[in-house]
Amino acid sequence: MDPSKLFCLFCGCSVPNHNDTFREDEHYFLIRRPHFASEENFSDKITIQTMNCPNCHKVSIDIVGVGSQFPNRITHFNPISLAKAYPDYIPQTIRSDYEEAHAILNLSPKASATLSRRCLQGMIRDFWGISKARLVDEIDALKDIVDPSTKKVLDALRKLGNIGAHPEKDINLIVDIEPNEAHLLLKFIELLMQKWYIERHDNKQLLQDILDLDKDKQNQRRSKNS
Ligand SMILES: [Zn+2]
Structure with missing residues (x-):
């Protein structure tokens, strides 16, 4: 700390x-x-x-x-892990990848970055319903949906996760990822969890609450008039 x-x-x-x-x-x-x-x-x-x-x-x-x-x-x-506890409406597989990426952060930052990348792919597929063979194409399909700075960071996360996922053929090209760098990727995943899942859920809840309130008031009027 x-x-x-x-x-x-x-x-x-x-x-x-x-x-x-x-x-x-x-x-x-x-x-x-x-x-x-x-x-x-x-x-x-x-x-x-x-x-x-x-x-x-x-x-x-x-x-x-x-x-x-x-x-x-x-x-x-x-606590052993700094992973946040996310609500059930975020799919279990996404939460598991996120929690594992946190648990392994200091032992193997490279493996953690790979899990972050997989977590991101799971989020794009589930939240946006975009599913293609390669993550690079899935991120590309988001370019008109998310703001340009988010798109840039999504690409960066994908490339950093690649370091662990696809070993370089030339051994001299091997780049390592430090725990604090892998932690940055997890912070970005947390930001997306907030911006995508939690905000959608909270907005839906707010709209529903207003509709319920309106229904309730109309019913009250009706019962007074009768
Ligand atoms: Zn406290």
Whole structure:
């Protein structure tokens, strides 16, 4: 977690950074064994970040690697995954791909990006009813439906997911994806879940509520007139 902008991973509220809400404890492997330590490996440590949410009182714990052996490696200890829980009206297969992509984020960012790509394909097929042999053609079919900036990002996500899905023939071309990069793709999937599924559902609900209200009022009028 970024100490300058803390958010509760359980309830999503922002958490102020002070002594009783956020702590960082450092663990050095070589601190009492100086004869093993060289300049280089003395900087290797893990930092355990603990955050206590004042709103829901749940404790989030991240373990962060620092130094040459495991730089920037983050393990989410509690909760294990940062995946959001989505409602049932989003198909199960789409939610499963999304949750798996989150679960594997730090272990294999490349596999995570591939799952994000599959999740995106599932969303385009289910939400827009567009189904073609290749994802590139499915995204192309969306060009008159979504705004140009979304279309560009959809293409970028497709290409990044390709890195894991289709290994390069030339071994020198292999590009790796970092956990924070794969996380960006998941953030974009979350944005689409919101913009597509949740907004459609909420809009439909609002319209239905107004129709129900109108029906209710008409019935009241009728019963008063009779
Ligand atoms: Zn909370």
